[in-house]
Amino acid sequence: MLKISLANLDALFAAIAEKEALYIPTDKAGQAQYMRYENGMKMTDALNTVRSAKDFFFPQTENLVNFKVSGKTIEIIDPRTEHEDFVVFGVRACDVRSFSILDKVFLLSDPVDTYYENRRKHGTIVSMACTRPSETCFCGSFGIDAANPEGDAVCWKTEDSLYIQAVTEKGEALIEKIRPVLEETDDSAVEAQKAATREIMGKLPLAKFSTEKFGGEVLMKVFDSEKWASLSEACLGCGTCTFVCPTCQCYDIRDYDTGHGIQRFRCWDSCMYSDFTLMAHGNSRLTQKERFRQRFMHKLVYFPANNNGEYGCVGCGRCLSKCPISMNIVKVAKSLEGDL
């Protein structure tokens, strides 16, 4: 176990930033968000960023291919370049887990999404254990330990110090680079904090919340539930839940006419949108009820059915606090589980 005094945090960041691009969660325009580290930048006190850390590997928009048009000729240009190495610092346990969910979609099954792979390969995740979880947190429901997150390296922040430990080779390589600013210590303080956090986690209102009744087995039962109508009644059809969600992975591919060519890009899509899966014949999901149902079916039923029971949710609670009408996966699951 290595540590650095909180007063010296700047030195740690500077040391990382010297070697690689560093992103930390900071307060910008009143919101916690990841920003590229610049000298003097402070880490946020907020529990988590509004947007999740998935942006680093699956950004909201990404160019796939460019077509350069001049007169009647079209040239095809691959915009990809080898991504620079970067470090994402301070990722919470829930968000770290989201990467393994995204990996299952983009990386671990054919075809491999080379755009995602490019970013994933060059990114090092430094996670941060939670100490003050919120009432909207329910990562525990998915077997995530907020006190001891996954990641290439893990950090714990106490009153006065930041403790850091490498978990993977990437993590070790990073710590090797910044070793001079760190000092060796035992893990007693960290263990004490873990215990404290776990105790708080147990007291959270959603500590007992579980999705275990859901999965591939109950597909039709959930799908056909009459409750979807009332649950989706007030849904605005906006994309807030999907866009703040660390595991939502749907995207649309669009062409942008630049005037001298086409940029074919992908951008996040939302199953809540009326043009989601719009095809030439029209949309198979005719009303907001079907679109709304899709999102929760995906997270609670389709994803576990296809991924050995793993749910497509990490319990970060972003949708709970951000949905304009306060409708969310917890309310949906609680409403439906009675019938299962």
Next chain:
Amino acid sequence: MQGMMLNRAKELLSDGTVNRVLGWQAGEFVYDITPAVFETEEELDAGFVYNGFCGNNLSKYLVKETLKDGKILVFLKPCDTYSFNQLLTEHRIDREKICAIGIPCDGKTSGEMLKAKGISGITGISEDADNFVVDTIYGQTTVAKADALEERCKTCKSKKHVAYDELLGEDGEILDSHRFDMVAKLEAMTPDERFAFWREQLSKCIRCNACRNVCPACTCEQCVFDNPKSGIAQKAAADSFEENMFHIIRAFHVAGRCTDCGECSRVCPQNIPLHLLNRKFIKDINELYGDYQAGAEVGTRAPLTNYTQEDVEPSIVYHREGK
């Protein structure tokens, strides 16, 4: 008030005056209220709620609800009644199918507002006349209501209901709210400062469309930004231009029609002060073409579908006071 509303709703349901009730439903944590349609007294008893967190403007749901058969009861806070009138003006809702009950409002807050005060781990909230008492797993905190109010409520333009079939409680007055102070403050900045301000704010936009979808003035059958044939359809704010474009055009499309209900800013997950764009238009309209409050009356002609021969020239923008 919640009790009065509940009783009246039940009466009207049971005597057949209305078939459905549009109101607010309780959630997990007191603050997470969801708009809901109640069809029976049992449903009302089980979930109907009206408290300091019932911020949602229900008027827009009437667009969808009045397409259905039967009559619906809707509870309207003073500022929601302006949206209600504007929707009537634009023929978007069917007045015949609505029973509107005006209800008082002391200003609303939200879970987000409380959390912005550093409160976390909320397990319960109770309210008295002046305060919210918030229980958390980390202890109890008392927050003065006046402090916790949403920005739009701190600068509330009116406690007066401009439309209703019946009224519960006392009607209020139109207020002198200083709601344009922040706009004026921005106007007084240099263009560079304003540019920096808006770039910082709008660069947060994730184009979730929550602002648009919640807006009672945005009831288009298909938004130009969703219509691939419009030539300006955008699914994501791919760059700074598109961030600007979306918000400028959206504000322009609702200019003269926006009642300043503030829902856009309330729902923005990134807390972008979007209402300032709308208020800028309202302020300009008031100053250049005379005071106009959208939704104050049914059937008025919006400033952008109106003119006078003596209107100021666009060049006023170059000569106006300020920087």
Next chain:
Amino acid sequence: MPNEVKAFKPKIVAFCCNWCSYAGADLAGTNRLAYPADVKIIRVPCSCRVNPMFILRAFQRGADGVILCGCHPGDCHYTTGNYYARRRMTLLFSMLDFLGIEKERTRVEWVSAAEGAKFAATMNDFVATVTALGENKRLEDLRCKE
């Protein structure tokens, strides 16, 4: 001359109503009243046809200035079109200014069919103003640049 800095030539889009300003532009041509080639005219039936979307679109695609010319208020071929255009543009320009975008990049000018000289003078002045401002940076879309 590889080191020579190419003088900034602004891109100016001029929306001209068919009845007055486009005819005014024709008259400027007939009278050989020169104005910079940076100005390219788009003919619209009336100033009220110009949607703010068009103006933003022009900036997006690389315009450095956009000017809207129509009949003088009171003289609209369609009687009232320019009155609506006047309100729309006043509010739009004010909003652009509110966002910190240089207000001098947009302009409305009323030019009648008889005012060829005014058309040329207006364009000369507008080009000079926009040239002084330099490239449009605040409302640019980098994707459209090469």
Next chain:
Amino acid sequence: MQKIGVFVCWCGSNIAQTVDVQAVSDALAKEPGVVYSTNYQYMCSEAGQNLIKDAVKEYGLTGVVICSCSPRMHEATFRKAVASVGLNPYMLEVANIREQCSWIHKDKEVGTEKAIILGRAAIAKVQLNAPLQAGESPVVKRALVIGGGIAGIQTALDIAEAGFEVDIVEKNPTIGGKMTQIDKTFPTLDCAACILTPKMVDCAQNEKIHIYSYSELKEVKGFVGNFSVKINKKARYVDENKCTGCGECTTKCPMKNVPNEFNLGMDNRRAIYIPFAQAVPKVATIDPNYCNMLKNGKCGLCAKVCGAGAIDYKQQDQVIEEKYGAIVVATGYNPIKLDKFDEFGYSLSKDVITSLEFERLTNAAGPTSGTLLRPSDGKHPHTIVFVQCVGSRDTSGCGKPYCSKICCMYTAKHAMLTREKYPDTDVYVFYIDVRSPGKNYDEFYRRAVEQYGVHYIKGMVGKVAPRADGKIMVQASDLLANEQLHIEADLVVLAAAIEPDKSARPLATMLTASMDTNDFFTEAHAKLRPVESPTAGIFLSGACQGPKDIPDTVSQASAAAAKVIGLLVKDKLTTNPCVAQSNELMCNGCSSCEKVCPYGAITYIDKEFRMPDRTTRIRRVASVNPAVCQGCGACTVACPSGAMDLKGFSNSQIMAEVDAICQMK
């Protein structure tokens, strides 16, 4: 994707001189969708049009772009050409590379580059064009003539002759115009009144003609075939229907010292007056600036003496609304004011007069009853100096840059008549050039010099200085003899330049008709459409279009009448198919578009729609009446959902043009 043909016109050298037409057609050939691109000397010629037609047929073109002069000039020509070979005329766009390119840019590289971009924009637009079908609109079979001078009179008579109703609006109390003030006309020397007044009477008696005298236009709305006009009939305080024109009142009115404008202020009239004996209508008018009764309610003498009881001091301006199919502008001219020309001493001496004043001094109905006498002392002048080009052909900025055209001839007339009537008079004419083209004009001028012994001196007058003894010193140079002349004159006559009447500019604005920098109305084409304004349905008659003498004016007046008749004989005009159209699927029924429509072309209907989920829904949607819509596009911007679009100028077409113009390089 369209198959587009591009045709670049040289316009002789008008375009080709500053635009490399070959480079333009080569560059545009490379644009997507362009299958044929060429250039030709005159696209509008028959050969040029055939070139286009052949290409449409040979290449199966679905879209055509003409890079040429302004679409206001030849768009219709080209559209007709492509329509004749089966292509929808609205599949053609014109890139204006003459008025908006070659004529304003001197540098060929710059001009060429801009022409290519303008061509690209037109191609981008055509890509999105759709075939359109023209509708029809009825023609109101009534014409309006603005101005009751010889031009307006002739036009009105000719139109009425063809059987159509005509209204003349004249701002003065009588029709007749400038010609009523002229004594004799060149080159025949017949008396102006003798040839004009019968025509005035014809007008008054023609049942197809209605004269609104002492009236002015207040408002013009509408479009060709269907103008709606408000005429302000000024109060003349005399009931036109009762007044018999006996003139009793004009002899009894106690206000005797009102300057008489008919005689250019050289004598006086009363506050109630009939401008001259042959006025039409022969009706008295009270001048409210001088009438005591109107100013302070004291007098009322004219009412007392009027046997017909026609005097009405309470008369108000009256606004008359009328619909017309065509409007003719015949607003005429005026001599310029000479106060800026100190060197000619016009304001220093009463004996320095303008040519029009000279006409009055020699006219039997003039202030001197036709005897040529000096205004200052009423004595017969023995030496008269005529100065030509006063304010004409003047590039100093004081006067007018153009030649006023009529001065050479009327000065010759004045000189000749003076010498004939008063052979003891020495007559000098100072000129820059003598311009006498026209049938029998040069012969006329030569007669003045050769038979009548008028001293024509090439040279300009430098100074005209009145002397205390009443003589006027004229200092001038004789360019041919190369000497300075000092002439002691008794009378100096200045041939003042002429300019359009002041009412022309506001009128042009009302009519949305073009004017040039000198305020002359612009014709649709200087050679080919000289009597039409570029604004459809507006025609030009007489000096409002440029300086003209009487024969030219009358020819043009008849030509304009012929054009009007050609329009009025049609029962219907094909209407502009570029009208608004609402996409019902996207329409919210919010009424924004209806509120901004100036024609009331938009109504709402409740319509049943099948929804994607197989339910049906009745929705309120906008519906545009294409016969009423004029295509301004106000509704398209008022519509927030973009449901309302304008055919021919659609959102996507305009944005395609924007894109093409802004394309980054």
